[in-house]
Amino acid sequence: MNQLNYWLTTAQMPGEENTITPLPEKVDVAVIGGGYTGLSAARTLAKEGAHVVVLEAESIGWGASSRNGGMVLTGLKLPMQTVLKRYGRDLARQLFQCSLDSVSLVEEIVREENIDCGFARTGHLLTANKPQHYEALKGEVEFMAKEFNHKVRLVPPRELKNEIGSAVYYGGLVDEVSGGLNPAQYVAGLARAAEQAGARLHARARVNRLERRGMRFFVETERGALSAESIFVATAGYTGNVTKRLQRKVIPIGSFIIATEQLPDKLARELSPNNRMIFDFKHYLNYFRLWENRLIFGGRAAFFPETANTIQRSAEILRREMVQVFPQLRDVKVEYAWGGTLDFAFDMMTHVGEENGVYYSLGYAGHGVAMGTYLGKTVAEAMLKGNIGEHPFAQFKFPGAPLGLYNGFPWFLPLAGAWYKFLDWIE
Numbered sequence: 543m544n545q546l547n548y549w550l551t552t553a554q555m556p557g558e559e560n561t562i563t564p565l566p567e568k569v570d571v572a573v574i575g576g577g578y579t580g581l582s583a584a585r586t587l588a589k590e591g592a593h594v595v596v597l598e599a600e601s602i603g604w605g606a607s608s609r610n611g612g613m614v615l616t617g618l619k620l621p622m623q624t625v626l627k628r629y630g631r632d633l634a635r636q637l638f639q640c641s642l643d644s645v646s647l648v649e650e651i652v653r654e655e656n657i658d659c660g661f662a663r664t665g666h667l668l669t670a671n672k673p674q675h676y677e678a679l680k681g682e683v684e685f686m687a688k689e690f691n692h693k694v695r696l697v698p699p700r701e702l703k704n705e706i707g708s709a710v711y712y713g714g715l716v717d718e719v720s721g722g723l724n725p726a727q728y729v730a731g732l733a734r735a736a737e738q739a740g741a742r743l744h745a746r747a748r749v750n751r752l753e754r755r756g757m758r759f760f761v762e763t764e765r766g767a768l769s770a771e772s773i774f775v776a777t778a779g780y781t782g783n784v785t786k787r788l789q790r791k792v793i794p795i796g797s798f799i800i801a802t803e804q805l806p807d808k809l810a811r812e813l814s815p816n817n818r819m820i821f822d823f824k825h826y827l828n829y830f831r832l833w834e835n836r837l838i839f840g841g842r843a844a845f846f847p848e849t850a851n852t853i854q855r856s857a858e859i860l861r862r863e864m865v866q867v868f869p870q871l872r873d874v875k876v877e878y879a880w881g882g883t884l885d886f887a888f889d890m891m892t893h894v895g896e897e898n899g900v901y902y903s904l905g906y907a908g909h910g911v912a913m914g915t916y917l918g919k920t921v922a923e924a925m926l927k928g929n930i931g932e933h934p935f936a937q938f939k940f941p942g943a944p945l946g947l948y949n950g951f952p953w954f955l956p957l958a959g960a961w962y963k964f965l966d967w968i969e
Contacts (some may be wrong), residue, residue: 545853547609548801548836548878549726555602556733556743565744565766569593571925572761572768573741574749574784575776577607578910579903581732582651582918583774584741590926594741595770597763599748603729605780606910609882611799611829611840612728613819614648614721615666616641616692619890619907623685629938631689636934638690641909644916645721651915652723655738657731659723660833666720666819667697669711675823676713683715692719706820707812708867722819722831725911732915752784754898772925775902776918778910779883782950787897789950791942792904793886798856799840800864801833801878802871810835813868828863837871839864853881884908893940894921896930903935 571587573580576598587594598604618625618641626634645663652661670676679696686692697705697714705714737743744765751762758769775785779794805813814820814832821829828841839860857879865872887893887905894903894917901924903917917935924930942948 543800543857543876544878545857545880546878547726547880548799548838549608549612549724551878552724553608553726553730555604555608555726555730556737563744565747565763565768566593566595566742567768569595569768569770571595571772571774572597572759572770573774573776574752575605575778575780576602576733576743576745577605577776577778578729578732578914579778579918580774580776581729581736581741581743582915583776583903583922584743584918585732585736585739586919586922587926588736588740592926595768596736596741596743597747597749597761598743598745599780601745602733602743603726606778606882606884607729607914608726609799609880610725610797610908610911611819611831611838612723612725612833612911613666613821613829613831614645614661614723614912615819615909616645616717616719617909618892619886619909622690623682625891626689633934633937635690638692640916640920640934641913642692642719644912645719647916647919648723648728648912649721651732651735652728655731655735657728657735659725659727659731661721661723661728662817663719663721664817664819665716665718666821667705667714667716669702669706669714669820669822671711671823673712679713679715692717704815705818706814707870710867711822716818720819722817722833723911724833728911749784752900759899771899773900774921774925775900775904776914778904778906778914779885781885781904785900785902786950788902788904790948791887791893791940793888793948794883795886796852796856796881797840797884797908798853798860798879798881799838800857800860800876802837802839802864803875803877804835805837805874807835809870810837812870813837828860828867830864830867836877837864837868837874853879856881884910888941888943891938892917892935893938894924894930894933894935895940901925901930905940
């Protein structure tokens with residue numbers, strides 16, 4: 543087993559040639575972070591004539607944007623019933639519509655920019671781990687149709703074999719609108735599209751200091767300094783000390799993935815007859831899908847971000863989980879294992895906004911492929927129009943930790959992991 547991101551073996555990341563190109567002295571917008579959000583924002587801003595630079599600490603697309611499961615999903619991390627109760631019907635409908643628009647935007651960009659990343663709307667399947675989960679899903683069909691005019695389909699236990707080659711679940715729910723893609727190929731294509739629009743991408747340009755000086759910002763990086771009129775923070779789970787106020791509102795949580803060897807066609811079709819994006823009902827969830835006859839199987843096996851130790855331990859846990867779901871894979875070789883870091887807000891919602899000229903979009907909680915692309919674009923548009931306060935994701939408070947007991951180091955993650963396992967057990 544290679545401790546290596548499988549997706550990166552399928553794509554060539556752009557921007558390495560700019561590790562020696564001097565930074566511009568002055569720009570309109572400096573985007574911090576070279577993932578989906580930052581690249582989508584840069585593409586949008588450059589198309590409107592802004593002088594924009596993307597500053598990435600590692601290589602372009604290095605973070606969660608090339609390490610995820612490649613699922614382009616409708617909805618938010620929180621169930622829409624919770625969102626409606628918390629924020630009211632009108633705002634909940636706006637937020638859900640944003641999620642639908644985000645999937646369409648990915649599809650549009652892939653088509654317009656000719657990005658070869660295998661995007662397809664194959665739908666997603668939410669599986670019920672216990673009978674009471676299936677009972678909860680029954681009400682979801684009517685709720686989504688009534689409140690959001692969105693059609694989802696219940697899959698009874700006796701019909702589940704038509705969706706997944708596993709006997710461990712108790713039914714499920716299908717949403718045909720969701721899709722899937724190769725995340726590394728997509729972020730590489732998005733980067734090239736941003737460059738073609740006129741944005742300048744700089745890898746290995748970690749930002750070490752950000753300081754407001756009058757009407758502009760002084761940005762000091764590992765490769766030199768520049769000044770910018772505005773800043774867009776798009777650092778997700780890798781948000782650091784340079785933007786301390788934002789770092790204290792974002793929890794970095796590790797997520798890990800294994801990829802099997804290529805499976806025979808018959809076995810691959812047995813596992814996922816319709817090539818859905820599949821995830822389960824648990825708090826400590828698993829998610830999986832096929833790509834070129836490999837099973838890509840991920841989950842929150844260890845909450846702490848990736849290291850050689852956490853990847854190895856998580857790979858062992860994920861393999862056990864995979865075989866529990868699919869006993870027919872007991873003798874199949876796992877060829878790749880890797881990890882990445884997600885960004886969770888304390889309220890488990892995505893947030894956008896602006897503080898003293900610093901714009902941000904953070905807190906994707908595993909929904910960043912589509913939502914990162916969408917919010918990169920729409921926050922960039924709001925920057926140009928000066929109306930960020932009208933954005934649906936800016937309509938609610940971005941909370942910090944209770945009692946301020948968090949400075950950016952997630953000391954409580956083992957407790958959170960134990961709590962979620964307990965919730966899964968008692969349910």
